[in-house]
Amino acid sequence: MASVTAPLRLAFRASDRPEALEALERLSSLYPSVPVAEADVIVALGGDGFMLETLHRTLDRPVAVYGMNRGSVGFLMNDYAEECLPERIAAAGRACIHPLQMDARSEEADLTSALAINEVSLLRQTRQSAKLRILVDGQIRLDELSCDGCMLATPAGSTAYNLSAHGPIIPLDAQVLALTPISAFRPRRWRGALLSHRARVRFEVLEADKRPVSAVADSVEVRGVKAVEVYERRDIALTMLFDAGRSFEERVLAEQFTA
Structure with a gap:
């Protein structure tokens, strides 16, 4: 009998920007969510500063963070889209960083x-x-x-x-x-x-x-x-998730060829 993979437990967090709060309301109505302490993945809605804030909050309980850009700078974020979010996250690549x-x-x-x-x-x-x-x-x-x-x-x-x-x-x-x-x-x-x-x-x-x-x-x-x-601190590992084909490594490489 084939094993059944349990669905990812998602938690949503948003910055205080209006567009991030609006996205939080929309996504919470479309997808089931759990408290941050119970999540497999935190979906962070905001900009790069909010991504850093969210990663800092995971130091006591390492959990993957998937960001979607609802801020001004989004180098660490994925494009915002409401469709097929669990599938996007399941297919995302992982980037491990050490503080x-x-x-x-x-x-x-x-x-x-x-x-x-x-x-x-x-x-x-x-x-x-x-x-x-x-x-x-x-x-x-x-x-x-x-x-x-x-x-x-x-x-x-x-x-x-x-x-x-x-x-x-x-x-x-x-x-x-x-x-x-x-x-x-x-x-x-x-x-x-x-x-x-x-x-x-x-x-x-x-x-x-x-x-x-x-x-x-x-x-x-x-x-x-x-x-x-x-x-x-090599003993601390933080995980960010990036959409397939848009890995963090690819973004860093592309940034070096930006005029």
Whole structure:
């Protein structure tokens, strides 16, 4: 006797944009749904920011997320369509991503830890440029970087803030991280580096009293940091689903040939 595959249990989440809330109402009337805690797949309705928020909510219970674009930016989302949604999800390809751990120590010696799916960035807080020392695996690689900031980006985040700062686009399976300066002043010719995903990066803030710096891991910000360590959490895996023929890998490749 052939085995019968149980239907996927779907949960719907929407951002606060009117078009996302309208889509939530429509899809909830068309397809049965369950609470998020019981779902096999979460259908996220919104933009890329809402996708990141939804992925953060799955950290304590890994569950696949299928996004549909009802926001302004939809690089991480599938096209919105109401027809045959369970079939689309069942045929979708999977993209597994690993977040970055940020351990930021402030001027008061407090330690704040957070996870970042896109990037961890250090940014100047005042008109004064930031001065950073950068160590990779305990070895000083840049003794002093004068800049607006610097970031370490994941492959999934390489097409976001990292790309706008002229960092490289990274295929999801490349197992590298992008270390990208933001408006570097000195050294003038340094454009960043590609690091192994196993690398541990430490940023030390120089002249912290005169040139305060904040550290941001996605939506978590710590102001007045003195040192920040960043490394990949390979023990945490988050799953996004993409329509057949529209894989995340294909989108990343196509983005590199966009004028």
